[in-house]
Amino acid sequence: MALRVEHDIFLVRQRGREVAAAVGLEHQDQVRIATALSEVARDLLHAVGGADVTFAVTAADDGRQHLRVDLAPVGPLPRERYDPRSGAVARLVDRLDMVVGERDTVVRMSRRVPVNAQALTPERLAELRTALGENAPGSALDELTAQNQQLIAALDEVRSQRDELAVLNEELAETNRGVMALYNQLTEELEETNRGVVALYGELDEKSAQLRAASESKSRFLANVSHELRAPVTAIIGLGRLLADSSSDPLTAEQARQVGLIRSSAADLLGLVNELLDLAKAESGRIEPDWAEVDLRPVFGQLRGTLRALATRPEVELVVEEPPAPAVLRTDEVLLAQVLRNLLHNGLKFTERGEVRLRAERRGDRWQLTVSDTGPGIPAELHERIFEEFYQVPGKTRVGGTGLGLPYARRLVTLLGGSLDLASEPGRGSTFTVSLPVDGA
Template sequence: MRMRVEQDVFVVRQLGREVARAVGMEQQDQTRLATALSEVARVVVAAGQAADVVFEAELDRVPRLRVTVLNPFPGGAAEMTPQLGQVGRLVDTLEVGDGETGTVVSMARRLPASAPRLTPERMDEIRAGLAQHVPGTPFDELSVQNQQLIAALDEVRAQRDDLARLNAELEETNRGVMALYNQLSQELEETNRGVVALYAELDEKSEQLRMASEAKSRFLANVSHELRAPVTAVIGLARLLNDPASEPLAGEQRRQVELISSSAGDLLTLVNDLLDLAKAEAGRIEPEWAEVDLRALFGQLRGTLRPLATRPEVEFVVEEPTVPSMPSDEVLLARVLRNLLTNAIKFTVEGSVRLAARAVDDDVEFTVADTGTGIPPELHERIFEEFYQVPRSRAITGKGTGLGLPYARRLVGILGGGLRVESEVGRGSTFTVRLPASRS
């Protein structure tokens, strides 16, 4: 189209709207493109210049409608660009430049995804339709603009109402959030007060437990110390009575004296265990670290415990350790292993009792395995409680006090390791002592 006079501003606006409608633009985009084109035409005609308007459909990856205005503007692009500041808001791209024939204004707007495909046949139809287009009068265009303005105002009003509704909903949501936040803050504050009170109560209970533990340890130590002297005296007197150099006793008298001596021996063992346990609980046992020769230690255990394993039904085996030596306290380590071996021998009717040692990662594991009566899984931790004995378990030799395993576990803890048990009723037990192979 060629623009020359003011009347052409209305015509080019109508033509721009018709082209936009024909290529499938939505009504709002049609209005935007027509308004942008009429504004460019107004600037051109106001300068007293003629111009050519060209409509092009670009069918690239993003289909667009491009409108180019060729105009020999006197001041060129530098003077024309400031007058088109608002046009760029109506289209996707706006370019103003100086070409060989004069000033060139190029604007484009994307086609919607719902627009029909612009095939050559469709383009021919659009050209034919536009050729038959009869421009309306300025009054017709003004009426159309008024209708578009009314539609735009209705849309703005609807958007404003939606925005007001959304603001009201947001305000209501904010009030709900604040109420929830205040409620959660109050609940958290209440919970914090409860936690603080609970910690205070736990601290108080811990202090009471510590004092009770200290009192128990002092009681055990004092009672054990006070009992050792009279019990030792009873054992000494029983030996004197049974001494061949003393006046001979009758058969029944000798049996009674042996019973007294045996009971006093059991009581002395219990007293010694209580004293050892009290020392361990009070932290009075300090290990004396040295390099322990495990082969020599195992040989000593083999010799001292062999007299206890006298039943032919039970094989007593002390294997050669695969680890020659390790840093530890020889006395405490020997006491732990002797305790575990003695227990195994007491509760094994037939089969074997076996001691072994091997390296595991950076540690050394000592295992005492027996084929005795076994321990139910639910009692694996209870056997390490003081004075607890497995129900219906009966020692084959000697009597148990229920203090050996708790004492052994405390000694292992003092040596920096752990003691665990794996056992099944009727299939024996395996006690494992794991100690670090080196001191870090």
């Protein structure tokens, strides 16, 4: 097409819209490219007196087809005097370039053809070219009428979108009101819950203070009573020893038996007093471990020698295995020996036949010290109860004791940074495991 007079601006716009419709562009894109053509055509007509307009269909690098329009000015067009890319026209098309050739500068714009449009084969393009050539150009009045209709359609669409936006805004406001009401309700419920939690914490703190006071009172009571009992009990044991001494006046058989019962009962009472004192010290936190590098082999040797005399039953064998070298860990030797002695003594006391075995095994950064026996075993539901103070497993195998040894042993192991666990089944013996860190607590 040739653009030479004002009337040609309307023809270029009309032809641009027709070509865009022919290749399959949507209605809005037809209006956009027609508007961009009329704006650039008016500028070129006023700047250099016109241009030659060419419509083409090209394939881009992405495989998509594009409708391309070239406007070649009839006169020289210095780029510093005119550049449409700086205006609003560039937003109406996909690309708008100034192509500099050997003789002139061409204004080139393009728009992508929709993928769902009919394939633009050479045959199809020939048909469109023929059909467009047969269409007689309209008048300026016709083009103005078409523009007015497009403007009215655009206004209707804007009004429709505005109404939809108003409805959406109203729905959003209603939703916001509901959200705010729900938020306020949840806030009130949360505040009420927080007040209840604060009150509960206050009550728990009060109960905790009462429990701490009761525990401290119990510990003081046990310590005071134990101190008061130790002196007379020791005196009773001493007097019983004097009465039974061979240098004293001889006793009858019945008197000797009675004195023996007195000494035995006093010794049991002294043991109970000592355990109460130990337990009171452990609960009050007055036991401070003496941390040092301890070799388990001398500890096991001492236990083997001191406890062998307690294995009075020929049917029960005491086995203390030699720990694997290097058997060194950081702990309190006295407290550790006290725990192991307590566990071994219990095993010898409750086992009627078989063996009581002490062994040590290194597992990673911890030592596992196990005391196993072939005694009657303990039901699973009583595994934790035996670590309660003064509790003893009921049954035929129940022997003398206070029920304080195991609770005290667990407290000492905890103080050393370890744990004391039990694995046992009725009729299959018991295994107590002391787990201690190699590097101490």
